[in-house]
């Protein structure tokens with residue numbers, strides 16, 4: 001009997017990562033949930049196992065290269081890696097943005113993705129049919145005022161995905177970039193505004209149906225389960241009420 005294919009999801013403790021873990025588990029993958037908050041990924045793994053799926057939790061900070069390398073030793077063969085851990089910090093203009101925020105966003109979104117991808121690429125290749133998903137953003141494709149550091153980091157992730165795809169062509173690994181627009185998740189905007197829930201709520205104010213974490217997870221699940229020879233290079237997904245990063249219909 002063939003072994004159950006394994007999918008690693010980073011940032012699986014909330015939002016899109018948690019929803020993606022649920023989707024991939026339902027699609028028949030044994031999911032390995034990683035994030036820094038161990039209690040949350042352990043609770044989700046327990047919930048999935050109780051529902052008859054296969055899930056394990058592993059506490060991991062994607063910016064800690066030694067820890068990522070140690071984590072990777074557990075895998076000789078890996079079917080799917082979803083690089084989802086990331087996020088935004090602040091919405092200041094370039095003129096006054098805090099370089100520490102820029103550094104942290106680059107570190108988490110770009111170097112975090114680089115660390116995990118480099119460490120797991122041998123196992124993805126060894127599987128004979130590996131898939132790497134990179135969760136960038138529409139911020140990876142065009143800019144918006146106040147987006148500076150996040151836009152720069154997400155452009156970095158986009159370039160990482162494009163370059164890697166060029167470099168590993170001919171190997172049995174595909175690289176899928178999923179770039180969502182506005183997604184209302186529990187923590188994304190609250191983290192960006194450092195716990196200011198009022199400011200966070202304004203991001204979605206008057207928007208009829210922003211995307212949900214489940215919408216994005218559904219998109220990832222679809223892309224990952226296409227036949228092996230089909231590579232969804234870049235998938236941009238936005239809510240109907242959002243035509244661009246700056247053109248959002250609000251009923252206020």
Ligand SMILES: NC(=O)c1ccc[n+]([C@@H]2O[C@H](COP(=O)([O-])OP(=O)(O)OC[C@H]3O[C@@H](n4cnc5c(N)ncnc54)[C@H](OP(=O)(O)O)[C@@H]3O)[C@@H](O)[C@H]2O)c1
Pocket residue numbers: 010011012013014015016017034035036037038060061062063084085086087088108112135136137138179180181182183184185186187188189191213
């Ligand atoms: N929400 C949106 O509008 C939107 C739109 C486009 C793209 N995205 C992207 O989609 C991804 C998920 O966003 P989300 O909305 O689901 O945000 P979220 O709910 O804030 O989730 C972020 C996840 O990343 C993890 N994380 C952050 N830093 C980490 C680190 N150093 N090491 C390991 N894990 C880390 C967090 O877990 P711990 O804190 O437990 O480590 C959490 O699970 C991000 O890359 C984000 O940039 C979001």
